[in-house]
Every structure is written in C-alpha cells, then in structure tokens.
Amino acid sequence: MERAAPVDAAGEAGHFPAAMAYDPKAIEARWQRHWLENETFRCQVDPSKPKYYVLDMFPYPSGQGLHVGHPKGYICTDAIARFKRMRGFNVLHPMGWDAFGLPAEQHAVETGTHPRITTRRNIETYRRQLQALGLSYDWSREVDTTDPKYLRWTQWIFSKLHERGLAYEAEVAVNWCPALGTVLANEEVIDGKSERGDHPVVRVPMKQWMLRITDYAERLLTDLELVDWPERIKRMQEDWIGRSEGARVHFGLPEHAGETIEVFTTRPDTLFGATYMVLAPEHPLVASLTTDEERAAVDAYVAETGRKSERLRMAEGDDKTGVFTGAYAVNPVNSERIPVWIADYVLASYGTGAIMAVPGHDERDWAFARKFELPIVEVVSGGNVSQAAYPADGTAVNSGLLDGLPTAEAKQRINDWLEEQGKGEATINYKLRDWLFSRQRYWGEPFPVLHLEDGTVKLVPDDELPVTLPELDDWTPSGEFETPLSRVPTWLETRDRETGQKAWRDPNTMPNWAGSCWYYLRFCDPGNDEAAWAPEAERYWMPVDLYVGGAEHAVLHLLYSRFWHKVLYDCGLVSTKEPFQKLLNPGMILGFAYRYYDDNLSDDPKAEARSYPSSAVRIEGETAIATPTGEEVKARWVQLDEVRFGEDGTPLHPTIEDLPLEEVTEKMSKSRGNVVSPDDVIAEFGADALRLYELFMGPLEKGAPWSTEGIPGCFRFLQRAYRLVVDEDSAGEPAQELASGAGTEAQARLTARTIAGVTEDMERIQPNTAISKLMIWAREINREAEAPREGVASFLRMLSPFAPHLAEELWRRLGEESDLALQPWPEPDASLLVEDTITLAVQVNGKRRDEVQVPADADEEAVKAAALAAENVARHVGDQTPKKVIVVPGRLVNIVL
RNA sequence: GCCCAGGUGGCGGAAUUGGUAGACGCGCUAGACUCAGAAUCUAGUGGGGGCAACCUCGUGCUGGUUCGACUCCAGUCCUGGGCACCA
Numbered sequence: 007m008e009r010a011a012p013v014d015a016a017g018e019a020g021h022f023p024a025a026m027a028y029d030p031k032a033i034e035a036r037w038q039r040h041w042l043e044n045e046t047f048r049c050q051v052d053p054s055k056p057k058y059y060v061l062d063m064f065p066y067p068s069g070q071g072l073h074v075g076h077p078k079g080y081i082c083t084d085a086i087a088r089f090k091r092m093r094g095f096n097v098l099h100p101m102g103w104d105a106f107g108l109p110a111e112q113h114a115v116e117t118g119t120h121p122r123i124t125t126r127r128n129i130e131t132y133r134r135q136l137q138a139l140g141l142s143y144d145w146s147r148e149v150d151t152t153d154p155k156y157l158r159w160t161q162w163i164f165s166k167l168h169e170r171g172l173a174y175e176a177e178v179a180v181n182w183c184p185a186l187g188t189v190l191a192n193e194e195v196i197d198g199k200s201e202r203g204d205h206p207v208v209r210v211p212m213k214q215w216m217l218r219i220t221d222y223a224e225r226l227l228t229d230l231e232l233v234d235w236p237e238r239i240k241r242m243q244e245d246w247i248g249r250s251e252g253a254r255v256h257f258g259l260p261e262h263a264g265e266t267i268e269v270f271t272t273r274p275d276t277l278f279g280a281t282y283m284v285l286a287p288e289h290p291l292v293a294s295l296t297t298d299e300e301r302a303a304v305d306a307y308v309a310e311t312g313r314k315s316e317r318l319r320m321a322e323g324d325d326k327t328g329v330f331t332g333a334y335a336v337n338p339v340n341s342e343r344i345p346v347w348i349a350d351y352v353l354a355s356y357g358t359g360a361i362m363a364v365p366g367h368d369e370r371d372w373a374f375a376r377k378f379e380l381p382i383v384e385v386v387s388g389g390n391v392s393q394a395a396y397p398a399d400g401t402a403v404n405s406g407l408l409d410g411l412p413t414a415e416a417k418q419r420i421n422d423w424l425e426e427q428g429k430g431e432a433t434i435n436y437k438l439r440d441w442l443f444s445r446q447r448y449w450g451e452p453f454p455v456l457h458l459e460d461g462t463v464k465l466v467p468d469d470e471l472p473v474t475l476p477e478l479d480d481w482t483p484s485g486e487f488e489t490p491l492s493r494v495p496t497w498l499e500t501r502d503r504e505t506g507q508k509a510w511r512d513p514n515t516m517p518n519w520a521g522s523c524w525y526y527l528r529f530c531d532p533g534n535d536e537a538a539w540a541p542e543a544e545r546y547w548m549p550v551d552l553y554v555g556g557a558e559h560a561v562l563h564l565l566y567s568r569f570w571h572k573v574l575y576d577c578g579l580v581s582t583k584e585p586f587q588k589l590l591n592p593g594m595i596l597g598f599a600y601r602y603y604d605d606n607l608s609d610d611p612k613a614e615a616r617s618y619p620s621s622a623v624r625i626e627g628e629t630a631i632a633t634p635t636g637e638e639v640k641a642r643w644v645q646l647d648e649v650r651f652g653e654d655g656t657p658l659h660p661t662i663e664d665l666p667l668e669e670v671t672e673k674m675s676k677s678r679g680n681v682v683s684p685d686d687v688i689a690e691f692g693a694d695a696l697r698l699y700e701l702f703m704g705p706l707e708k709g710a711p712w713s714t715e716g717i718p719g720c721f722r723f724l725q726r727a728y729r730l731v732v733d734e735d736s737a738g739e740p741a742q743e744l745a746s747g748a749g750t751e752a753q754a755r756l757t758a759r760t761i762a763g764v765t766e767d768m769e770r771i772q773p774n775t776a777i778s779k780l781m782i783w784a785r786e787i788n789r790e791a792e793a794p795r796e797g798v799a800s801f802l803r804m805l806s807p808f809a810p811h812l813a814e815e816l817w818r819r820l821g822e823e824s825d826l827a828l829q830p831w832p833e834p835d836a837s838l839l840v841e842d843t844i845t846l847a848v849q850v851n852g853k854r855r856d857e858v859q860v861p862a863d864a865d866e867e868a869v870k871a872a873a874l875a876a877e878n879v880a881r882h883v884g885d886q887t888p889k890k891v892i893v894v895p896g897r898l899v900n901i902v903l
Numbered sequence: 904g905c906c907c908a909g910g911u912g913g914c915g916g917a918a919u920u921g922g923u924a925g926a927c928g929c930g931c932u933a934g935a936c937u938c939a940g941a942a943u944c945u946a947g948u949g950g951g952g953g954c955a956a957c958c959u960c961g962u963g964c965u966g967g968u969u970c971g972a973c974u975c976c977a978g979u980c981c982u983g984g985g986c987a988c989c990a
Contacts, residue, residue, distance in 0.1 A: 237908090238906090238908060238984080238985080242985060245985080245986065246986090248989065270990070271990060272990065351988045351990095353990090355989090356990075357989075361990050368990065373988095435990090557985090699928095702927080702928070703915060708909090708915095708916090709983090710916090711915090713914080713915075715914085715929055716915065716928070718929085719928045720928080722943090770919090774917085775918095778917075778927035779926095782926085782927070846923090849922085849971070851971085852922095852969095852971040853971090878956090878957080881957095894922050894971095898922055898971090900971060
C-alpha cells in the first residue's frame with residue numbers, strides 16, 4: 007500500500023525531526039492537530055459494532071478556567087474510551103457545556119458584559135484546555151445549553167411535561183433576597199442570610215413553576231435497583247426521596263363541624279396514646295381554629311416563626327416551643343377530647359403539616375409534653391414512659407382492640423379499622439417535594455408558555471420554538487420581586503396567533519438544571535434540527551454505559567435527569583428506563599494552602615496589621631483569637647508560588663521575616679491561593695505526563711492532595727519509553743535498533759503477562775495498577791537483550807490510552823502509518839501465560855519460612871515433599887511430625903505442627 | 904444525634920475469592936558516568952536485633968473465628984462525606 011499522507015506536521019515535513027530528547031511540546035501539538043483535522047474520534051451509529059457510551063458530567067465553564075483537579079475524571083474516562091475503542095467498541099465520547107447560570111449573570115451585572123460574551127469566552131478557554139490534554143472527544147458533537155438550537159429542545163421537553171400535567175404554577179414560599187433582587191435556593195441560604203454578601207433573606211409566597219417529581223417518587227426509588235451506582239449515592243437518593251409507610255388519620259373538630267385535621271403517622275398503632283395534636287405554625291387551619299382568648303399569643307408565635315429560617319428553627323434543637331390554640335380535636339379511636347397546639351417542631355413541608363402527638367413513644371412529643379405538662383400515656387410496653395419515650399416496637403397496651411398485639415400486627419389491625427370506619431387509611435408518604443422550577447433571573451431558558459388575556463396558560467407551539475431571550479444591556483435587579491425579563495415589554499407582550507388574544511410571555515427562566523437534564527440524549531444526535539434526537543440514534547447509543555462526575559450531584563442533577571428520563575420513557579421517546587447504567591465519582595484533588603493570621607479585620611489595605619502564625623492563634627467557635635493579645639484575628643492565605651521555604655522545609659511568609667505558615671489541605675480555590683493550572687503543568691512536563699500522573703495517583707474514586715513531586719516520576723517513565731524507540735544520542739537516527747519478532751522467551755512471557763494484566767486492570771477501571779505494570783515492562787524488557795519489536799508495538803498500544811501523544815509518535819517511528827488510536831488492542835499469547843515452574847511460599851504454623859520451586863503441574867504429594875525438604879522449613883520442623891499440611895495450589899504450603 | 908465511606912512505610916498507593924503485606928511511583932542513601940552540576944543508570948530502603956544466615960514486631964486500637972486475617976465477626980477511637988425535630 008502506498009504511504010498514506012497524514013495531514014500533520016510529520017507528514018508535511020516528509021520525515022521526523024532529528025532524534026533528540028523527549029520533547030512533549032512538539033509531539034503533543036502534532037498529534038492534537040492530527041486528531042482534530044482528521045476527526046479521528048468522530049463516531050456514528052453502526053449496528054454492526056457493539057457500542058460503548060462513556061460520558062463525563064459536562065462542566066459549567068467558569069471564568070477561572072480549569073485547575074488540575076477538574077480533569078481527573080475526564081482523563082480517566084478518556085483512557086477508558088480509548089481502551090474500549092481499541093477493544094472493538096464503537097465509542098461515543100462527547101463533551102459540551104452547561105452554560106446557563108448565575109456566575110455569568112453576576113459578572114454581567116458587575117461589568118456590563120453580556121453573559122453570552124462571557125460564556126463564549128469561557129467555553130473557548132475550556133475547550134482549549136481540554137484539547138491540550140489530548141482527550142479523544144468527538145468534537146463534532148459538542149453541545150452548548152445556551153445555543154438556541156439546543157434550548158429549543160429543552161423547551162420542547164418542558165412542553166411534554168406540561169402536556170402530561172407535570173408542570174404547574176403554584177404559590178409557594180421562596181427565599182427572597184431583597185438586596186440581591188433574586189430568589190435563592192435553600193442551599194444558598196445560611197442562617198437566614200444569603201451565602202453571597204450576607205444579606206437577609208425573607209420567605210415570601212410567590213407564584214412559581216413547579217414540576218411534579220413526586221408523581222415519580224416510587225419509580226425513582228425502586229428503579230435504583232436497575233443501575234450500577236456507588237451504594238452511597240443510591241443511599242443518598244433513597245434518603246432524599248424518603249419513603250415511609252404509615253397511615254393518614256382524620257381527627258374531628260367538634261367546634262368546627264365539617265373540618266378535620268389530617269395527620270400522617272408511621273405509628274398508627276400508638277393512636278390510643280395520642281394525647282394532644284400539633285399543627286405547624288403555617289398550617290391553613292391555624293387561623294380558624296384559634297380561639298379569641300389565645301389569638302394574641304398564637305399570632306405572635308406565628309409571626310416569630312415566620313422570621314426564622316427553617317435552618318435556624320432546626321438549630322434550636324431540643325428546646326421545644328409552642329402555644330395552645332384553644333381548640334380541641336377528637337381522637338377517632340377513643341373519642342377523647344385532646345388539645346390542639348401549634349409548634350415549630352412540626353414542619354409544614356412534611357406530611358400534612360400536622361401531627362398526632364404520642365409523647366409516650368416519640369422523643370420530640372415526650373420533650374414537648376414534659377415542658378408543657380401534657381399527659382403521657384403508655385400504649386406500647388417495653389420501656390418506662392415516665393423516664394423517657396419508648397419509640398421501639400413492643401406489645402400494645404391500653405389500646406382497646408389492639409391490646410396484646412405486637413407492633414407490626416397492631417399497625418395492620420388499626421389500619422384496617424380506620425379504613426372500615428372511614429377515619430383514615432394506610433398510606434405511603436415521601437419526603438421528596440415537587441421541584442421548584444423557576445428562577446427570577448435572565449441567563450436561563452425562557453418558559454415556552456403564553457399567559458393569555460382570559461387567564462389561561464397556553465404552550466407556545468413547537469414550530470415557534472425556541473423562545474429566545476431578548477437582548478438586554480442592563481441586568482441589574484431593580485424593583486421588588488421583579489425579574490429582569492419583566493422589564494422588557496417588547497419581549498413580554500405578544501399576541502396568541504390562534505385566538506388573536508393579547509398574551510404575555512413568562513418573565514421567569516428555568517433553573518440551570520434544565521439543560522443538564524437531557525444533554526446525554528442530545529449527544530446521541532446533536533445536529534438534528536427536526537427532532538431532539540432520532541429514535542434510531544437513541545436506541546443505538548443509550549443508555550450511557552459509564553457516567554463519571556462529582557458526588558456533589560448525587561441528588562440534584564442525577565435525580566432531576568432520572569425524573570425527566572422517566573417522563574420521556576412514558577412518552578415513548580426513549581427506550582431505557584434509566585439513563586446512566588454505571589456511575590463513578592472521581593475523588594477530589596486538593597491543594598496545599600498556606601495560612602497565617604492578622605488583625606486587619608476590616609481588610610483595610612492601608613492598615614498596619616499585626617501578623618500571627620497559626621501556632622499563636624486559637625479557634626473559639628467561629629472566630630480566631632490571637633493567644634498573646636486575646637484579640638480577634640482573620641485568616642490570610644499566601645499564594646502557592648509566593649511561599650518561601652526555610653532550610654528545614656518550613657513554609658515561610660514571602661516578605662514578613664520569620665513568620666512560619668501553616669500548611670493545610672484545602673479544596674483548590676482562588677481565595678485559598680492554592681490553584682494549580684493544567685496549563686503550567688503541561689508547559690513543564692507535557693499533557694501525557696499530567697494524564698499519567700493523575701491516573702497513577704490512586705483509584706479514580708479517591709481524592710488526594712496535588713503534589714508536584716510525583717510528576718517527574720511519570721515523566722521519567724515516558725522518557726524511558728521514548729528511548730526504547732528513539733536513539734537520543736545519535737541525532738538524526740530515526741529509531742533504535744529493535745530485535746525482530748517477540749524476542750527471547752523471557753521477553754515474550756513478560757509481554758504476554760503485561761498484556762493480560764493491563765487488560766484486566768482496564769476492564770476493572772484501575773488505570774493506576776495498569777500503569778504500574780507498564781512501568782515494570784519498560785524497566786525489564788531490555789535488561790538482558792534488545793527490546794523486541796513486537797513487544798514494543800504491544801507496549802505502545804497499551805500505553806496509548808494513558809499517554810496517547812507519545813504512543814502515537816513512537817508508533818509512527820516504528821514505521822507504522824495508520825492511527826494507533828484506532829488499532830486493535832493486543833491479545834496475550836495464552837501459552838506464554840502458563841509457567842513451567844512456580845514458586846510457592848512455605849509456611850510453618852502460618853509464618854512464612856521459605857519458598858520452593860516446583861513444576862507447575864506437580865501433584866500435592868510432590869509439593870508437600872518439596873516443602874518439607876526446604877532448608878529453613880526443615881530447621882523449624884526439626885524432628886516433629888506435622889499434624890497437617892495444607893497445600894493451596896499455585897500459592898503456598900502451610901505446615902501445621 | 905443518625906447514615907455512609909475510609910484508616911496500610913517519610914509520602915501517593917498495591918495486595919482477584921481469607922493464602923508470601925508494602926507491587927509501582929515519589930522521597931531518601933550509596934555507587935557509576937561527569938572537570939563539576941543537571942540528566943541518566945545501578946543497588947538499597949517498614950521498625951528493632953544480628954557480621955551474616957536469619958530472628959522478631961508490624962495494616963488505627965481491643966478482642967474473636969481460622970492451619971492462615973489488611974481482608975471475616977464484635978466492640979472501640981479517629982478522619983472525610985451526607986442527612987439532621989421527616990412524625
């Protein structure tokens with residue numbers, strides 16, 4: 007075959023540059039260009055091949071760019087993708103951008119730069135950084151959630167949800183931050199203040215879009231059985247969904263005919279012990295039940311709780327507060343009149359927002375009853391309710407028809423009774439709440455709906471999608487409760503094409519989870535303008551075989567996208583029940599940060615601050631106190647590259663004399679000054695060394711602090727690999743002399759063993775041990791004889807998932823002309839894996855004393871004899887007769903005296 | 904408080920099902936090459952003892968099961984993560 011003309015630097019030059027020291031910069035640039043220009047990793051549906059879909063959680067491209075911690079997962083999935091490709095799989099390995107979101111919008115407010123500009127710029131940076139790592143993405147499939155061609159289909163999926171009654175508008179309490187002019191998520195509110203800026207947050211009712219994820223609670227829970235995910239992630243989802251079995255019970259209100267209080271309880275068997283009831287202060291019946299005598303106290307209590315955030319209420323812990331409403335309810339099982347209280351230990355958001363209090367068998371009710379001197383009755387034997395609540399199972403007592411029944415049976419019996427009497431029923435309750443789906447922000451997907459003049463809400467027809475954002479040049483929040491879009495009448499006001507009515511667009515936008523809920527589906531068919539994806543593409547590629555991303559998305563992204571996926575499944579639009587078959591969470595790479603303290607609490611740049619090392623500072627609660635003076639001080643961080651190191655390696659402040667710094671391990675962040683950029687590491691050691699090091703550091707799922715010391719080791723290994731093929735000393739020589747064929751028997755065996763081992767490690771996603779086997783191969787292969795060409799070729803194939811640039815370069819130096827990345831993975835010669843003689847350890851009483859060489863096929867008697875004959879064994883056995891001799895084939899012999 | 908994950912050399916980490924603890928790499932020590940350094944190569948490197956052969960202790964801690972335990976069981980301490988009045 008004629009020499010193919012690869013479009014790359016080497017091809018143009020006609021020959022490779024003069025041989026010299028390993029120079030990653032030139033090699034990496036050459037092959038990155040080659041892969042991009044030839045679209046080496048472009049893939050398409052091919053039913054003749056098995057598929058493998060390996061996906062990274064796509065990033066939000068922030069203005070900071072990547073640090074070395076981010077690509078850990080990407081590098082691992084890339085190695086897997088490259089491995090699977092060589093193993094004959096048709097691999098889908100795409101990348102895209104989750105680009106809507108608050109940071110770009112905040113940046114816009116501060117600088118006046120349109121979020122689209124910032125986003126585009128950040129994407130450019132991220133793409134450049136990822137490409138510099140040599141990741142084998144099919145870049146033709148790149149998606150951007152802010153692209154109108156993408157968000158059109160996000161809106162289309164919202165329409166599907168709406169059509170099925172799963173999207174609705176409701177008035178709910180939200181965290182409104184007047185200073186920031188926006189609603190905040192619960193996670194963004196800490197102790198009643200905003201996380202950013204420490205501004206007060208109030209809970210106000212606002213009309214919001216909600217998604218009925220609770221309809222899918224049961225399936226979201228049970229289908230976790232179908233996926234291969236880390237147990238702790240499954241557990242977190244289970245806890246979040248929070249299924250509990252119990253009963254709903256209706257308590258009558260004699261003074262309010264027709265009204266009842268409904269409670270949820272997991273212990274209907276304790277109904278006879280319910281001696282009072284408690285409503286959440288927000289409960290709708292509070293106002294009507296409260297008697298005139300109690301009204302002032304109740305109103306004051308309701309107002310007081312309204313001011314507290316849920317978090318603060320919880321923080322108060324065991325000290326129970328509450329007030330009596332003056333009303334009484336009737337216990338349906340024994341017709342006793344019991345008082346109705348309100349208390350903030352009952353949460354409006356869980357169950358029915360009301361409870362029957364059984365102080366004998368619930369710790370919270372017990373504490374409350376004690377404080378307010380309410381009666382405590384024992385209805386389950388086993389404890390001593392005058393000392394403490396007894397929440398465990400036991401035998402029902404003082405409970406009429408339930409007396410003598412064990413807890414499980416009592417529950418069953420009372421449930422049947424409640425249903426017969428029409429006073430309640432067995433039910434299942436979930437902690438999961440419907441998903442608050444709107445945000446009062448600009449940089450998100452507009453809702454594809456019209457609010458018509460007649461008060462109805464109507465979906466924008468599919469053929470009019472997308473509804474794009476209007477151009478704005480001012481994103482500053484101004485009025486109360488006003489969204490940026492509500493200030494754009496030209497965009498907001500429109501007309502319904504069908505009825506001619508005046509119509510208004512929705513001024514809210516979707517949260518940034520929307521785009522990430524389905525991007526894995528778009529990757530199957532990203533260029534499709536007719537549909538969100540073609541059914542053939544979806545059926546071929548789905549599900550995602552391996553999904554890798556941070557555990558911080560355990561409940562949010564992963565639960566939301568599973569929900570959407572199930573809705574799409576019900577619509578017949580996807581063929582799998584679950585989107586992500588196997589999930590792995592990369593551990594976080596941390597960075598060393600260097601800390602001291604000073605007394606410049608106000609951050610005044612002109613102030614003369616007094617500085618203290620950490621050893622002179624003690625932490626009291628949240629505040630740091632300088633021990634010598636007793637005054638408050640503030641932590642300061644020294645940039646990583648400014649730290650000086652003393653003679654003994656002590657980190658020191660760059661300018662202040664004799665100020666030792668404290669070394670702590672922290673998440674990499676700008677404020678801690680401990681960010682390491684991949685750009686810098688690549689500039690010094692190359693992308694291959696960085697990739698190798700991040701994989702070699704340890705298992706994917708384990709986090710560790712970034713240490714610069716380890717990279718040279720990986721660089722040295724690559725250099726050794728380079729020298730196997732390239733003669734560094736004789737400039738101009740294209741390649742080392744290599745022995746032809748597989749080499750000596752020992753070399754052939756080493757190669758076979760390495761192939762078998764590396765293959766197995768990769769199947770188990772353990773690149774760290776695979777790399778160590780390659781290191782051993784490279785060290786041993788030419789110890790006694792010239793490296794054999796066939797062995798080197800196999801080695802390069804195996805090296806290519808980890809260090810793809812160097813492997814590809816050396817492959818060409820061997821005279822090969824096709825892409826190494828598309829070569830088949832080597833197969834070990836099975837006959838070489840079987841050793842003729844094996845070494846067995848010999849133990850005496852379980853302690854290793856010697857070892858013996860025996861033929862691999864030696865029978866047990868021969869092995870025993872050899873073991874007993876071993877010199878050091880004979881010494882320990884002496885003239886004793888072994889009680890027992892245990893032979894573990896291929897492993898060891900244990901002689902028991 | 905509850906749930907989950909994890910504790911192995913100076914450091915990152917290996918150790919298929921209970922079967923030679925510490926692979927591989929870093930660091931360190933010595934040597935080779937060099938005028939010298941860098942780079943590279945070679946050897947050594949868990950603690951203690953011994954000239955050595957070897958002996959002994961050793962996988963957070965305390966027990967247990969077993970011929971044999973980093974691995975299994977019970978208890979306990981520490982670290983990290985999640986949840987936190989969920990009726």
